[in-house]
Amino acid sequence: MLVFSELFLRRGKKVLLEDANFSIPAGQKVGITGSNGVGKSSLFSLILGKLEADNGNFSMPADWVIAHVAQHTPAGDIPALDYVLQGDRDYVDLQDKISAATDNDDGMMLAELHGRLEDIDGYSAESRAATLMHGLGFKPEEIRLPVEEFSGGWRMRLNLAQALMCRSDLLLLDEPTNHLDLDAVIWLQNWLSRYDGTLLLISHDREFLDSFITLIANIEHRHITLYSGHYSSFEKARAEQLAQQQAAHIKQQKEVEHIEKFIRRFGAKATKAKQAQSRVKVLERMQLIAAAHIDSPFHFNFREPEKLPERLLDSREVSLGYNNMAILKDVSIHLHAGDRIGLIGPNGAGKSTLIKFLAGELEAQSGESWQAQYLKIGYFAQHQLEQLVPEQTALQHLRLLDKKARESSLRGFLGGFGFIGDRVEEPVAPFSGGEKARLVLALLIYQKPNLLLLDEPTNHLDLEMRHALSMALQEYVGAMVIVSHDRHLLKSVTDQFILVDNGKVEAFEGDLDDYAKRLQGKTETPAEEVSVIETAAIKPVVENGPTKKDIRRLEAERRKKLQPLKKRVDRLERKIDELNGELDSIDKQLSDPAFYNEENTDLMTSLMQDKAYLAKDIADLEEHWMQATEEYEDASKT
Numbered sequence: 201m202l203v204f205s206e207l208f209l210r211r212g213k214k215v216l217l218e219d220a221n222f223s224i225p226a227g228q229k230v231g232i233t234g235s236n237g238v239g240k241s242s243l244f245s246l247i248l249g250k251l252e253a254d255n256g257n258f259s260m261p262a263d264w265v266i267a268h269v270a271q272h273t274p275a276g277d278i279p280a281l282d283y284v285l286q287g288d289r290d291y292v293d294l295q296d297k298i299s300a301a302t303d304n305d306d307g308m309m310l311a312e313l314h315g316r317l318e319d320i321d322g323y324s325a326e327s328r329a330a331t332l333m334h335g336l337g338f339k340p341e342e343i344r345l346p347v348e349e350f351s352g353g354w355r356m357r358l359n360l361a362q363a364l365m366c367r368s369d370l371l372l373l374d375e376p377t378n379h380l381d382l383d384a385v386i387w388l389q390n391w392l393s394r395y396d397g398t399l400l401l402i403s404h405d406r407e408f409l410d411s412f413i414t415l416i417a418n419i420e421h422r423h424i425t426l427y428s429g430h431y432s433s434f435e436k437a438r439a440e441q442l443a444q445q446q447a448a449h450i451k452q453q454k455e456v457e458h459i460e461k462f463i464r465r466f467g468a469k470a471t472k473a474k475q476a477q478s479r480v481k482v483l484e485r486m487q488l489i490a491a492a493h494i495d496s497p498f499h500f501n502f503r504e505p506e507k508l509p510e511r512l513l514d515s516r517e518v519s520l521g522y523n524n525m526a527i528l529k530d531v532s533i534h535l536h537a538g539d540r541i542g543l544i545g546p547n548g549a550g551k552s553t554l555i556k557f558l559a560g561e562l563e564a565q566s567g568e569s570w571q572a573q574y575l576k577i578g579y580f581a582q583h584q585l586e587q588l589v590p591e592q593t594a595l596q597h598l599r600l601l602d603k604k605a606r607e608s609s610l611r612g613f614l615g616g617f618g619f620i621g622d623r624v625e626e627p628v629a630p631f632s633g634g635e636k637a638r639l640v641l642a643l644l645i646y647q648k649p650n651l652l653l654l655d656e657p658t659n660h661l662d663l664e665m666r667h668a669l670s671m672a673l674q675e676y677v678g679a680m681v682i683v684s685h686d687r688h689l690l691k692s693v694t695d696q697f698i699l700v701d702n703g704k705v706e707a708f709e710g711d712l713d714d715y716a717k718r719l720q721g722k723t724e725t726p727a728e729e730v731s732v733i734e735t736a737a738i739k740p741v742v743e744n745g746p747t748k749k750d751i752r753r754l755e756a757e758r759r760k761k762l763q764p765l766k767k768r769v770d771r772l773e774r775k776i777d778e779l780n781g782e783l784d785s786i787d788k789q790l791s792d793p794a795f796y797n798e799e800n801t802d803l804m805t806s807l808m809q810d811k812a813y814l815a816k817d818i819a820d821l822e823e824h825w826m827q828a829t830e831e832y833e834d835a836s837k838t
Contacts, residue, residue, distance in 0.1 A: 201225050208255035209242060216242050218422045229399040231409045231431055234419035236634050236662045240402045244372050267368035273355035277346040283358055284329040287365030291325045332361040335387040337547040353379045371395060374402045378659050381547040382685045386716050394768055404663045406431050407687040498668035500616035502676040505650035507574035508537050512651050512679050518567030520557050526565055527553050531705045539679040542690045544708060544715055545700035551683045554700060555655045558681060578649030580657050585636045590629035594619050594639050601646055617642040633660035650678040658686045687712050765832040772825040776818060783814045
């Protein structure tokens with residue numbers, strides 16, 4: 201269990217947490233939420249021992265092993281697979297000892313060490329590491345390449361794989377989906393749902409948080425509040441609390457107004473001075489209830505395009521690629537006003553290549569293409585954040601787009617993106633990634649495009665900004681093509697999908713749930729993943745028949761393949777029993793005739809809602825349990 205007692209935490213002069221008292225039971229999967237800068241990452245630093253509390257205490261079991269994603273990857277010539285294997289510290293330690301015992305020709309020690317290696321399933325370590333890499337998007341021929349040959353984003357994936365490789369009791373993940381594509385996000389979601397340890401996850405992806413999280417820890421106004429359930433249930437509970445808070449705030453403000461009016465009216469009169477002063481003290485002592493901010497702090501809409509042709513862009517039998525090598529062939533795509541298209545497909549298949557072509561940043565190798573006379577493209581990609589001028593302010597960047605606009609108008613526009621007060625006049629160099637992304641979006645929107653091309657627009661954006669962007673995109677009247685690993689955004693703003701895969705670009709008949717099933721059909725069974733990768737890159741074929749060591753290794757791998765399936769069945773059974781217990785408790789309360797009185801009206805409504813949610817969750821879990829049981833039984837027969 202993680203225990204936080206009267207915790208006071210600050211960074212510099214900024215107070216992040218004060219008087220935090222809460223505990224997290226072992227085995228929980230916790231989503232850490234809150235706006236940027238409230239202290240989510242600092243909380244991780246505290247747990248990792250990199251930051252000390254200013255007051256109070258934090259404790260956890262002394263023997264727990266913590267895994268987290270390293271922020272930097274050494275650019276050496278170590279093979280990527282070996283780098284990932286370093287995450288399994290027990291395996292690495294045993295391999296070093298086996299090497300030493302081999303050099304010393306110590307047969308007794310070698311026998312003992314190989315036994316210990318089998319006990320920790322060490323013979324399947326390479327297969328497990330390769331499976332992790334495969335799930336995160338690495339191709340079989342890439343897993344033995346030197347780390348230095350991978351770009352920064354791919355090195356972050358290696359760091360993530362190394363963290364997942366660790367035999368951890370506590371796993372800390374800070375925005376793990378930022379460097380992943382949709383396919384890898386779905387794979388990671390499935391992997392984390394089977395993780396047996398305690399998980400603390402910082403994420404701004406609500407679909408990801410909804411998929412396996414059991415507890416939400418929300419940081420707001422220097423306090424942490426725990427909510428049971430996934431993100432959507434937290435959002436509902438918080439909205440109800442804020443509505444009640446707002447009602448209390450309005451009531452209290454009327455009282456404040458009355459007191460202030462009395463003070464203004466009678467404060468100068470000698471006969472009433474004493475009463476006025478008492479009212480001042482009451483006002484000073486009163487703990488004002490903060491106004492509830494249910495709506496997003498970001499408020500903006502896409503400006504109406506000056507021209508909106510019906511046909512915006514056509515391409516026929518186009519080939520796209522680099523250095524005379526085609527990545528996509530026979531591409532035919534037609535964009536009309538109002539089209540809302542999401543591009544899906546595996547990493548490296550060519551989604552960004554297609555976006556670049558549509559944006560005019562990449563010429564076709566062959567084929568025909570046509571653009572409308574009044575086509576005006578708004579293109580968002582991560583590299584555009586680097587094109588901001590570091591020395592210039594947000595206001596100066598916007599002024600370059602409209603030299604005739606009044607400053608008050610420009611300031612008002614930037615305010616909708618969270619740039620208020622002196623912030624609009626500060627150089628953008630020290631801006632965070634989220635602030636730069638918001639500024640680039642603001643500049644794009646100001647130009648009134650009639651075709652939006654968005655390549656991972658939500659990277660670095662928090663939940664509030666993602667919500668505001670989703671709302672604005674729903675009202676956008678032009679055409680839109682978007683690549684994103686944020687499924688909530690895709691579900692909210694698109695109405696058709698195009699699959700980019702195997703050099704082809706074609707319509708995908710289905711929704712994102714269908715796409716997830718398609719992916720799971722390819723990679724759901726661990727045995728199939730391991731088999732494919734082993735054949736391609738890990739173990740040579742044994743020509744003279746298997747040795748005892750080979751047989752022992754294969755048996756260990758078979759047990760390892762069955763183990764996660766059995767754990768999944770057991771975990772689902774425990775969860776179903778737990779929810780049934782909660783349901784029985786609610787039924788007992790609702791079956792008591794004394795419970796039905798006017799005082800319990802609100803509680804009764806809440807319990808009825810909880811009962812409905814529990815019943816649905818139990819039904820879903822039972823369906824997953826049946827599927828998991830069948831998979832385990834089938835795998836046991838092979």
